[in-house]
Amino acid sequence: MFEKVLIANRGEIAIRVVRACWELGIKTVAVYSEADRKSLHVSLADEAYCIGEAPAIKSYLNMEAILNVAEKAGVDAIHPGYGFLAENAKFAREVVKRGFTWIGPHPDAIEAMGSKINAKKIMQKAGVPTIPGSDGAVENVDEAIEIAEQIGFPVAVKASAGGGGIGISIAHNKEELMEVIESARTLAKNAFGDPTIFIEKYLDNPRHIEIQILADKYGNIVHLGERECSIQRRRQKLIEEAPSPIIDEEMREIMGEAAKKGAKAIDYDSVGTMEFLYQDGKFYFLEMNTRIQVEHTVTEQITGIDLVKAMIKVADGEKLTLKQDDIEFRGHAIQCRINAEDPLNDFVPSPGKIRLYRSPGGPGVRIDSGAHGGVEIPPYYDSLIAKLITYGRDREEAIARMRRALKEYVIIGVKTNIPLHRAIMEEEDFIKGNLSTHYIEKHKSVLMPKVKKYVAETVDMYKVLSDKVFERKKEVVAAVSGLSMYISEIMKDYKGE
Structure with a gap:
């Protein structure tokens, strides 16, 4: 079993992995951004290292910073949690290349499922039911309209590199589809760095x-x-x-x-x-x-x-x-x-x-x-x-x-x-x-x-609690003031005044 694992993530999933590792007798290494310096996963792990500024691109998405910590801490393996670099085949390959074990599927599997178009083709070949739609990338509006008319409106225009419901636009007719195509391509490029889009039949109540x-x-x-x-x-x-x-x-x-x-x-x-x-x-x-x-x-x-x-x-x-x-x-x-x-x-x-x-x-x-x-x-x-x-x-x-x-x-x-x-x-x-x-x-x-x-109940609760806290503060101030006077009198006696 591994002796030490680095967790390339934050928040509750990092804590979850720390606990699982401890139960398996594995030491843990946390990484954190400046924004997470006081986070619970940082204090729970056996070791913790800052990897950059608050924005994810400068910390949790900084592959080199994470790998440098892994080398410095002498870990055996890296667990990516979910989000951030968890489904990044390039990072997984680099982890293995540097001599660490990747706690996840082999990089080729990640890459195969990273493109929705490619994933759909693999599933079709394996006999898994797929939604009717384009066989691959849609290159232009005319092609999109032809496919949509074949499978019937409404249709979903999707980013091939998308995930988690991001990068999906719905068109209910030809006019909407003409409007959606270019905006969907731009969204895909901005969100995922890949403008490739495809079309599927839109299920209206799935x-x-x-x-x-x-x-x-x-x-x-x-x-x-x-x-x-x-x-x-x-x-x-x-x-x-x-x-x-x-x-x-x-x-x-x-x-x-x-x-x-x-x-x-x-x-x-x-x-x-x-x-x-x-x-x-x-x-x-x-x-x-x-x-x-x-x-x-x-x-x-x-x-x-x-x-x-x-x-x-x-x-x-x-x-x-x-x-x-x-x-x-x-x-x-x-x-x-x-x-x-x-x-x-x-x-x-x-x-x-x-x-x-x-x-x-x-x-x-x-x-x-x-x-x-x-x-x-x-x-x-x-x-x-x-x-x-x-x-x-x-x-x-x-x-x-x-x-x-x-x-x-x-x-x-x-x-x-x-x-x-x-x-x-x-x-x-x-x-x-x-x-x-x-x-x-x-x-x-x-x-x-x-x-x-x-929400109103929560606001009312906040007001009640605030009033209680305010009253408690007054009590504490009064108590501290009384204690100060008492100490002052003791000091006078001590000094013989």
Whole structure:
């Protein structure tokens, strides 16, 4: 087993990897930007090194700085977490070239899935269902119109190098498509450095279902069931749960086998996720994430498998002992992403200092976070504060525990989406499992009045707490003043005055 691992990431995922390493008897090395100097992952790791200024391009995306620390600290391996350099094949190759072990899939697998066009071709060849659309890159407007008329409007124009829902534009007719093509190409170039775009049929009411994959370096592979990730804002996931309320055992096996086929097609050898769109009883390949997912927690809860430790063990060359028949799914888990953002203002990020932080607890509650009172949520990175996970014997109990946990959760100083999560947990369609990727926009009229109510409650709580703090400060000042006078009298006696 590795003796020392460098974690090329920050926040809750860095903390998660530190804890997994400690349980495996591995020492850890953290890296941090100037903005994260006081972050929890820095103080938890056995060693920590500053790698640059706050902007990610000068720190967490600075490959040379990270590799220099790895050499200086004498690590055996590098774990990239998710985001930043986690799916950068160039970085993975450089890690291996420098003599370290890359805790992730081999670079060729990352590269194969890095282009959505290439990934789609590989999946088609492997027999995995894909969404009807262009066979490759779309070069001009005329070609785009021809393809769109063949498959039918509406269509989605996507960046080949995109990910996480970024770089997607929707056209409902020929005129909109003509407007979208060039702007989509520009967006792709600016966001990903690659202007390549392609077209697919736009599914108007899909669910986002993903399958967790675990594979070793010897060709052994298992799937760990599905996750429902349909509730999103700005095409970014907001709530995830496992299992999905709509996928039955038969469909789970069909989708799981398709995911395994896709992973085998690129000789996948780590923890990864096959993402699908699901509509009208059919599923279609969307993309593959070749790293640990933010939402891996809910799969851990229902399978009892520590995915981060499994990822490390596979990278170290251990062979999977699990067989597909060994995987059991028990209970239900839900994860709410707690972000510093304003749900009443189109989810605009809300960086700043957390003045008061009180996390929930009790049966079936898990929190992955590095947040605490006094911590600064910087404007340079993702707005994630914490991942709140609840587990129950069934979906009803998991929802009940999430309602209770959200009500307990207090974060004062920055705006958060906790009020929105509370509203969703009470909404009828969510309770029934009637979900789609358009859930938020379709339910705004029902959700937002409750969000406003819960925001107002938070403001009232802040006022009460502020008053209490002010009164406490006055008491402390009075006590300190009295103590000073007492000490002054003692000193007079001591000096014989």
